[in-house]
Amino acid sequence: MNRRRILQWFAVLGVAGSLIGLPAASTATVLTPPCSIATLTVYEDVSWSGDSKTFCYGTNISHLGNVAHTQSGVCSSVFFRIGDHWDDCISSAIYHENLAYGNPTACLWTNSFYGGNSVRFVSDGAAGSWSTGIYADSFTSLSWNC
Numbered sequence: 232m233n234r235r236r237i238l239q240w241f242a243v244l245g246v247a248g249s250l251i252g253l254p255a256a257s258t259a260t261v262l263t264p265p266c267s268i269a270t271l272t273v274y275e276d277v278s279w280s281g282d283s284k285t286f287c288y289g290t291n292i293s294h295l296g297n298v299a300h301t302q303s304g305v306c307s308s309v310f311f312r313i314g315d316h317w318d319d320c321i322s323s324a325i326y327h328e329n330l331a332y333g334n335p336t337a338c339l340w341t342n343s344f345y346g347g348n349s350v351r352f353v354s355d356g357a358a359g360s361w362s363t364g365i366y367a368d369s370f371t372s373l374s375w376n377c
Contacts, residue, residue, distance in 0.1 A: 326352035338377035
């Protein structure tokens, strides 16, 4: 078979493939925005109220002291706070995921660098609210796929 004949066959196969719905050989990779995969929204106050911050899938935060509040003022807690950040200032959270992208998980940790006790969010709509106990205003880091 000569070179011209081979090229004709490739052209015919390409047209036939597109007619029956096969992807073209040069399809582009589509990147999915992290917030369309999963989000974890944290709240300063119990029952999902007060200042809030939404973290998108994949944004691991080793120390929430580096993440500023979205509203002015320090964490309003019974404990003394210095600074305007999310370290030890989360009293409730809600998790949302898009199951089309598998089953990502999110964890809030009581120590920096993903240590100490943790709360793991594993299903869409999962939520937690902590007014007392070891988790009340005690989270210091956030990780995904934990």
